[in-house]
Amino acid sequence: MSDNKRVHFIPPIPKREKRVGIYCRVSTNSVEQLQSLTAQVSHLTRITAATPQWLLADVYMDISTSKTGSSRKEFNRMLEDCQSRKLDIVITKNISRFGRDTVETFDALNQLKTLGIRVIFEQEELDTANTDSDLIISVIESVAQAENESRSENIKWGIKNRAASGKSKLYDRKCYGYKHDAAGRLIIDEETAKNVKLIFDLYLNGQSVIGIITELERRKIPTPTGKEKWCKRTIDVMLSNEKYTGDVMLLKSGKSEVQYLSSDNNPAVISKKIFEAVQAEKKRRSNVVKNESGSNRKNSKYSSKKR
Structure with missing residues (x-):
């Protein structure tokens, strides 16, 4: 046996301590939207799995519209799990998928901030853990304005399309x-x-x-x-x-x-x-x-x- 032993240090595997909840939403149950939902979940799951100390705790998926009173059972379940301390981090594709409007988005973020829950908007690269509150508010308002303008154009297009087809x-x-x-x-x-x-x-x-x-x-x-x-x-x-x-x-x-x-x-x-x-x-x-x-x-x- 050789006396020149070589000892290699093997770092411990990080313990996955942060429980992550993935939230995804689409507005209709059309084939295209359901495919989008699958893509959202798959993408965010890969991000979670690739991040040390993150443990995927649950996935929340809603198929709901922007109409007032539209059911968001999974969104509400996610908030309840946060209140029950079952989650440490919530990650979602973007701001528009998280809330139906600025009021709902602000209310949810304030609630989660009080609970100490970190929220990450992957597409906008916003993380409430290291982003100034005023910047988050500014980005949310800008996104909401762009969404409203896009929605307005879609409505106008729909009116013209139905008028042209005689279905209006x-x-x-x-x-x-x-x-x-x-x-x-x-x-x-x-x-x-x-x-x-x-x-x-x-x-x-x-x-x-x-x-x-x-x-x-x-x-x-x-x-x-x-x-x-x-x-x-x-x-x-x-x-x-x-x-x-x-x-x-x-x-x-x-x-x-x-x-x-x-x-x-x-x-x-x-x-x-x-x-x-x-x-x-x-x-x-x-x-x-x-x-x-x-x-x-x-x-x-x-x-x-x-x-």
Whole structure:
């Protein structure tokens, strides 16, 4: 046996002392979202396993929406486990997956901070153990703003997409003179439709909007909301609503670059001929004349008296 023994130091294997909880959330149970959920869990599990002294204690997975009152059983279970001191660290993919809004995120973080629980947002590289609170708040607010802007764009896209495909519920949105049948389609409400016809007839016979209001109130005809007093805007909107001819125009505001027209969408209360005559009369009565050099007002406004 040789006297030149070589002794090698073997460091002890670190004891995994920090209990880690992984939290993941997706908003729907679509195939794509469920695949995303699996990817989140797999990625965070690898991070936990590769970190000395970390022990995976539990995985919390929610499939919930951003709607108020939407169930987040796993999120609540995670908070309960933190209160019971079953976890030391919570790791999640990003801020938007952790909370549905800034209020919920702040409330949860404050609660966990009080309990001494460390929260790590992997994507933003934020760790409450070594990050200034003001910086975390600033990042959360920035992420929330970006999420809101993205959500707004998605909503607008959805509205346009449904309008283009003819599936938008706005095509069958009820207005004065109509009601819904059992299937949710527009049908004429004879009781109020006769008032719509009266309003169009009065206007073509020379009455101003104020004059129409006076006549409606004299006849004790209630407003669409059941009130005694009519307002000018209600009459203006009715006289410009092509839905009364059976057609529906969506996204017709000046802010939209596209418009969608559903012809013969619903039964007509007013003929197209009468409707077009009213539009021409409204243009004639307008106190603004547009020309190449700009918009110039007329010297005198249209009289509210009958001609």
